[in-house]
Amino acid sequence: MRGNTETQEKVGIALSTNKLFNLKRIGFFLWVIFTVVTLAIYYRQVWHVFSWGPVQWVQQNYSLYAAIQPVWRFIQSNGTLNAPGYLLDALKRGIWGFAGLIVILACAYFLGYVLLKLLRVNYENALDGLLFSFGIGFGALSYTSLLLANFSLFQTSLIRVLLLSLAAIAAAYTLYWFLTNRNKVIGINAKLRSPFHSNKPWKLITALAVGIALIGALAPEIEYDALWYHLWLPQQWMQQGSPVDIVHEYISLYPLTWDLIYGLAMTIGGSIAAKLVHFSMLPLSALLVYQITRLVAPSASPWIAVALFVTIPTILWQATTTYVDLALTFYIGITVYTLLLYKRNNHLSFLILAAVFLGLAMAIKHLSIIVWLILIIGMGFVLWQEQRSLHKVLKPILILAGVSVIFPIPWYLRSFIASGNPVFPDLYPLFGAFPNERWSQITEKGLSTFKDNFGYPRTPLNLVLLPWNLTVHGAKFGGSLGPLLLIFVSGIFISISSRNELRWLGLFSLLYIIIWASPISSFQMRFILPITPFLVVISAAVFNNLTKRFENRQTVYKLANFVLLVLLILNLPPFTSLHESDREQWNGWLTHVIHEIPLGVVLGYEDENQYLSRKVPSYRAWNYINNNLDLDSRVLTFSGGDHLYSDRDRI
Numbered sequence: 001m002r003g004n005t006e007t008q009e010k011v012g013i014a015l016s017t018n019k020l021f022n023l024k025r026i027g028f029f030l031w032v033i034f035t036v037v038t039l040a041i042y043y044r045q046v047w048h049v050f051s052w053g054p055v056q057w058v059q060q061n062y063s064l065y066a067a068i069q070p071v072w073r074f075i076q077s078n079g080t081l082n083a084p085g086y087l088l089d090a091l092k093r094g095i096w097g098f099a100g101l102i103v104i105l106a107c108a109y110f111l112g113y114v115l116l117k118l119l120r121v122n123y124e125n126a127l128d129g130l131l132f133s134f135g136i137g138f139g140a141l142s143y144t145s146l147l148l149a150n151f152s153l154f155q156t157s158l159i160r161v162l163l164l165s166l167a168a169i170a171a172a173y174t175l176y177w178f179l180t181n182r183n184k185v186i187g188i189n190a191k192l193r194s195p196f197h198s199n200k201p202w203k204l205i206t207a208l209a210v211g212i213a214l215i216g217a218l219a220p221e222i223e224y225d226a227l228w229y230h231l232w233l234p235q236q237w238m239q240q241g242s243p244v245d246i247v248h249e250y251i252s253l254y255p256l257t258w259d260l261i262y263g264l265a266m267t268i269g270g271s272i273a274a275k276l277v278h279f280s281m282l283p284l285s286a287l288l289v290y291q292i293t294r295l296v297a298p299s300a301s302p303w304i305a306v307a308l309f310v311t312i313p314t315i316l317w318q319a320t321t322t323y324v325d326l327a328l329t330f331y332i333g334i335t336v337y338t339l340l341l342y343k344r345n346n347h348l349s350f351l352i353l354a355a356v357f358l359g360l361a362m363a364i365k366h367l368s369i370i371v372w373l374i375l376i377i378g379m380g381f382v383l384w385q386e387q388r389s390l391h392k393v394l395k396p397i398l399i400l401a402g403v404s405v406i407f408p409i410p411w412y413l414r415s416f417i418a419s420g421n422p423v424f425p426d427l428y429p430l431f432g433a434f435p436n437e438r439w440s441q442i443t444e445k446g447l448s449t450f451k452d453n454f455g456y457p458r459t460p461l462n463l464v465l466l467p468w469n470l471t472v473h474g475a476k477f478g479g480s481l482g483p484l485l486l487i488f489v490s491g492i493f494i495s496i497s498s499r500n501e502l503r504w505l506g507l508f509s510l511l512y513i514i515i516w517a518s519p520i521s522s523f524q525m526r527f528i529l530p531i532t533p534f535l536v537v538i539s540a541a542v543f544n545n546l547t548k549r550f551e552n553r554q555t556v557y558k559l560a561n562f563v564l565l566v567l568l569i570l571n572l573p574p575f576t577s578l579h580e581s582d583r584e585q586w587n588g589w590l591t592h593v594i595h596e597i598p599l600g601v602v603l604g605y606e607d608e609n610q611y612l613s614r615k616v617p618s619y620r621a622w623n624y625i626n627n628n629l630d631l632d633s634r635v636l637t638f639s640g641g642d643h644l645y646s647d648r649d650r651i
Contacts, residue, residue: 027494028546035487042472042483043570045578087604093272094218094602100265100273103167104141105134105280110170112137121349128341131288132353135334138261138327139360139407145260146410152242159238160267199303201561205568206303209310210282212573212597216320217279219598220608221271222615224641226322229254231271232643234263245418247438253424255411257363258324271644274322281326282319286310288333289533295340296501297541299548304564305540311571312532313579313593314479314525320594324364325526331361332371333533336508339375339400340501343382348399355400359407366423367527370515374508376401382504454478455523466517470528473582479525479592480579481532482571484564488539491546502541505534525592573597612645622646 084090112133116123123129148154221227229251236244237260246252262274269276286306293302309315318326335357342350358375361368376397383393412422421431425439425447433439455477456462456469467486474480492506509531516527543564550556570578573594582588600606612619618639625635626647634649643650 024494031491031494031546034490038472038483038487039567042581043578044581045583049578084604086601086607089608090602090604093220093270093608096269097218097272097276098269100267100269101276101280103163103268104261104265104273104277106167106170107163108137108141109133110137110166110173111140115140119349119352121353122347125291127287127291131284131291131334132338134284135331135357135360136353139257139356141264142257142260142360142363143407145264146257149237149241149243149260154237154263155241156238156267159264163264163268199301201565202301202303202307205307205565206286206310209307209316209572210286210319212594213279213282213310213316213319215597215599215602216317216594217275218272218602219320220601220612221275221322221644222612223321223323227616227644228641229643230259230322230324231262231266231274234259235266235644238263238267243414247435250425250439250443253415253418255363255365255408257360257407257411258327262322271322275320278322278324278326279319281330282310282315285326285330285333285533288330288337289536292333292337292340292505292533293537293540295337296505297537297544300537300540300544302540304543305536307568308484308536308539309533311568312481312485312536313571313573313576313590314481315529315532316571316573317479317593318526318529323526325529328361328364328368329529329532331357331364332368332530335361335371335375336505336534339379340504342396351396351399352403355403356407358400359404362404362408363411366426367521367530369423370512370521371530372401372404374511374515378504378508378511451522451524454525458517458519463517466513470525474525475580475582475588475590477523477525477528480576480590481525481528482567482579484567484571485532485535485539488542489535491542492538494546502538506538509534509538616642616645618642619645 109130112135113129115136116129116132121132123132145154145159148158221231229249233244233252233254233256236246237256244252261277265273265277286309289305289309290302293300293305297305315326315329318329335354338350338354338357341347342354358368358372362372379400380393380397383396387393415424416422418424419433419438421427421433424431424433425444428439428444462469467489470477471481471483471486512531513528515521517523521527543560547557547560550560569575574597576590576593576595577583579593580588580590583590598611601608601611609619609623618637619642621639622642622645625633626645629635629648631648634651635646636651637646
């Protein structure tokens with residue numbers, strides 16, 4: 001009887017295993033069909049391009065012609081390449097821009113390194129030390145600037161002296177450390193090299209994407225919000241030497257933690273230095289993605305995750321401009337990464353470090369309050385599942401919550417004192433705002449109307465279809481994630497095992513999307529970027545698990561990798577027009593992506609004024625006003641997103 005029972009159990013297990021295997025095969029087959037259909041719909045502009053032929057490619061500015069057009073401007077008659085006429089100006093911009101970047105990076109890293117020593121953070125990996133030092137150091141630079149501003153000392157000359165002095169101290173200490181720790185330097189170099197195993201295709205695509213972003217960062221600033229306040233407000237602070245509240249510009253009360261760093265960079269290398277500072281967040285965030293992948297998905301290629309991240313069209317665009325969303329992505333990503341390290345090692349220093357990073361994120365953008373809520377609740381839930389002790393749960397939660405709120409308080413308090421609303425202009429129906437000329441029901445309605453332009457109405461069907469619409473109809477959301485995240489994340493149920501950290505990343509991303517999709521938020525693509533580091537790690541793990549079954553069938557395995565490489569290349573700017581699936585005549589154009597690689601102005605074949613005249617509609621008017629009108633003139637203007645290039649008061 002016992003033998004029969006054991007036989008029946010074995011048969012039952014075999015049948016269950018076989019059924020599960022068949023379900024996975026069916027799931028994989030359905031996923032392949034979904035992938036093909038998604039790509040066919042997403043890239044439907046390809047069929048239009050091929051049907052037009054080469055003549056229409058030129059006339060419509062599509063496909064590869066869009067990539068070679070900047071180069072074509074360099075080529076003069078008879079196919080000869082003349083010397084650039086504005087090379088000296090371009091070199092000056094680039095050299096001073098890099099000088100500003102180097103000074104800021106040196107100061108940030110040195111300050112961060114010293115603070116990590118004071119906090120006694122024991123990190124085992126040199127790459128972690130690099131990330132933590134920059135994360136802490138940028139925050140130290142920003143809050144030093146805020147302190148100086150509150151004492152009316154935020155002045156260009158003083159800032160320049162302080163930055164150069166700190167950079168000199170950093171250089172001297174670095175030289176001393178290298179001379180006295182030669183053996184340790186060799187060991188660190190070995191540690192830095194060893195993780196970067198051979199993944200040549202993904203390394204090349206990463207280098208290409210970063211190179212394209214660098215070219216964009218070296219061009220004069222043209223983006224709306226960057227010119228409106230990310231560069232203009234710190235410039236106003238430096239002119240006054242103290243905080244500036246311009247009542248009719250509601251952005252005056254935004255948290256300016258990252259914008260003040262732009263102001264520091266501008267004192268050395270102008271706006272190009274500020275752009276390069278934000279560009280530096282691309283390689284740093286890529287390095288963070290690399291580390292997260294190694295931690296939570298060790299069997300997956302971290303270089304695939306990195307390549308997926310840097311080729312996301314809107315991420316790539318962010319690296320070319322002085323917005324703050326890429327910096328915010330870095331700080332939210334490093335917060336979660338540090339919490340994962342704390343969960344594994346139970347070192348208090350990691351918890352405090354995570355709280356600092358979370359606080360800096362909340363001091364960059366109000367959007368991070370969502371992350372604060374998710375992490376506090378999520379951490380409490382996880383700790384309770386493991387500890388079942390109220391004391392052991394409350395202590396780390398109070399540390400994370402208490403330390404993190406210290407950093408945004410100066411900004412939220414400033415906003416509350418000036419307007420009565422700590423997160424002005426958000427939550428206006430709850431807090432209101434004063435004085436009347438700052439905000440009213442009319443201006444609130446105008447801002448709400450602007451936000452309502454993004455996405456689709458929040459009907460049950462649209463919310464269910466949100467991942468699809470966000471990907472395929474990116475123009476409605478003001479940006480593009482490319483098709484790969486949707487494809488890979490949709491395969492999570494047939495490929496990902498029950499590894500805790502990956503599930504946590506997926507759950508965190510899901511909760512973030514749910515709150516982002518609620519009426520309290522806005523359907524803007526930029527606001528979804530903070531979870532992209534986690535989505536690409538999940539995607540790399542899915543790709544690894546899906547292709548692992550074909551490792552013995554080399555042809556299929558190589559084909560899968562080749563297809564992924566091609567799709568990553570299609571994410572790059574020369575092919576931006578192919579992502580505009582809804583584009584018809586003047587409708588459905590993508591924003592917050594790179595449409596043109598500005599080689600001409602970067603290499604000196606196009607004058608800066610000519611470039612800005614092409615890209616900023618009101619630039620020529622402001623240029624004339626700046627050169628011809630009296631300094632006390634006031635200008636009635638109906639344009640926006642051009643404040644940095646106007647030197648006169650405006651109405």
